[in-house]
Amino acid sequence: MTEPLNPDRLTRLMHDAVQRVNVPPGTLDRIHQGVRRRRAVRHAGAAVLAAAVIAGGSVTAVAVASGGAAGPGATSSAGTNPVAEATPTSALADLAAPARIQPYLPPPSLSSVSGNNVGNGSGATQLPASSTPPYREMPPAPSS
Amino acid sequence: MIIESPNQQQQGLDEFTTLYVGHYQQLLRMAVLLVGDMAAAEDVVQEAFIRVHHALDCRPVNAPLAYLRQTVVNLARSELRRRLIRLRHAPRPAPPAASAEEGACAAISRQEVIQALRRIPARQREAVVLRYWADLPEAEIAELMGVSTGAVKSYISRAMGKLGLLLEGAP
Numbered sequence: 001m002t003e004p005l006n007p008d009r010l011t012r013l014m015h016d017a018v019q020r021v022n023v024p025p026g027t028l029d030r031i032h033q034g035v036r037r038r039r040a041v042r043h044a045g046a047a048v049l050a051a052a053v054i055a056g057g058s059v060t061a062v063a064v065a066s067g068g069a070a071g072p073g074a075t076s077s078a079g080t081n082p083v084a085e086a087t088p089t090s091a092l093a094d095l096a097a098p099a100r101i102q103p104y105l106p107p108p109s110l111s112s113v114s115g116n117n118v119g120n121g122s123g124a125t126q127l128p129a130s131s132t133p134p135y136r137e138m139p140p141a142p143s144s
Numbered sequence: 145m146i147i148e149s150p151n152q153q154q155q156g157l158d159e160f161t162t163l164y165v166g167h168y169q170q171l172l173r174m175a176v177l178l179v180g181d182m183a184a185a186e187d188v189v190q191e192a193f194i195r196v197h198h199a200l201d202c203r204p205v206n207a208p209l210a211y212l213r214q215t216v217v218n219l220a221r222s223e224l225r226r227r228l229i230r231l232r233h234a235p236r237p238a239p240p241a242a243s244a245e246e247g248a249c250a251a252i253s254r255q256e257v258i259q260a261l262r263r264i265p266a267r268q269r270e271a272v273v274l275r276y277w278a279d280l281p282e283a284e285i286a287e288l289m290g291v292s293t294g295a296v297k298s299y300i301s302r303a304m305g306k307l308g309l310l311l312e313g314a315p
Binding site: 003004005007010011013014015016017018021022023024027028030031034035038 | 172177194272
C-alpha cells in the first residue's frame with residue numbers, strides 16, 4: 001500500500017511544474033479588446049431589443065385601435081367586406097344568430113312522457129345530407 | 145440601469161489594473177494546474193479578467209480577488225467539460241505541436257505532477273490545487289467550491305492518496 005503524498009512535496013512539485021509559466025506579452029491589450037467587443041455587442045443587443053419593444057408596442061397599439069373600430073358599431077360593414085365575412089368573429093356571430101339556433105329535440109320516449117309537443121320538430125331546419133353539422137346531430141322528430 | 149460617474153469608472157479601472165498586475169500570473173499558473181495545458185489556461189484566465197472588468201464597470205465588487213479566483217475555477221471546470229465532449233466526438237487526435245512556443249507549452253503539460261493531476265477527479269484536483277498551491281484555508285475553498293468543509297477535507301484526503309500512488313508508487 002502506497003503512502004499518501006506528502007503535502008510539502010506536492011506543493012514543491014506544483015511550484016516546479018508551473019514556474020516557467022509567464023504572462024504572454026499583449027495580454028492586457030487582448031483583455032481590453034475583449035471588454036470593448038463585449039460592450040459593443042451588449043450595446044447592439046440593447047438597441048435591437050429596444051427596437052423590438054417599440055415595434056411590438058406599435059403593432060399592439062394599431063391592433064387595439066383597429067379592433068376598437070371594428071367592434072359592435074362596425075358590424076354592419078361586415079356584409080360588404082368579404083374579408084370580414086371570413087373572420088372567425090363573424091362566423092361566431094352567424095352561429096349565435098337566433099334564427100339559426102337549433103332547438104333541442106328530446107328523444108321520442110321523453111316527449112311521450114312529458115306529454116307536450118315541444119319536440120315536434122316543426123320549426124327545425126334540416127341540413128343538407130352532404131354537409132357536416134358543426135354541432136350535435138339532431139335526433140329524428142317523433143311521429144305523432 | 146446603473147449610471148456611474150467617470151470617477152467611479154476610473155476607480156474600477158485602477159482596481160482592475162492592480163488586480164491584473166498583482167495576480168494575473170498566479171492565476172494563470174493555477175489555471176495551468178487545473179486544466180493541464182497552457183493555451184486553455186490562458187483562455188480561461190483572460191475570460192475571467194474580462195468578466196471581472198465588466199463586473200467592476202457595473203457595480204462595486206467586495207472581494208475582487210476572490211471573485212476572480214472563483215471565476216477561474218468555474219471556467220476551468222467548464223473548459224474540462226467541453227474538452228470531455230470534444231474528446232468524445234473527436235475523429236482523430238490533434239496534430240503534434242509545431243512551434244517552439246507550443247513545444248514549451250507541451251513541456252509544461254508533460255510535467256509528471258500535471259499528468260498526475262489530470263488523472264484525478266476534477267473536484268479533488270481543485271481542492272488540492274487551492275489548498276497546497278494557492279494556500280487557501282479549507283473554509284475558503286469550501287465557499288469557493290460551493291461544498292462543505294468536510295467535503296473539502298474528503299476531496300483532499302482522497303486526492304493525496306491517489307497522487308501518492310501516481311507520483312511515488314510508479315516504478
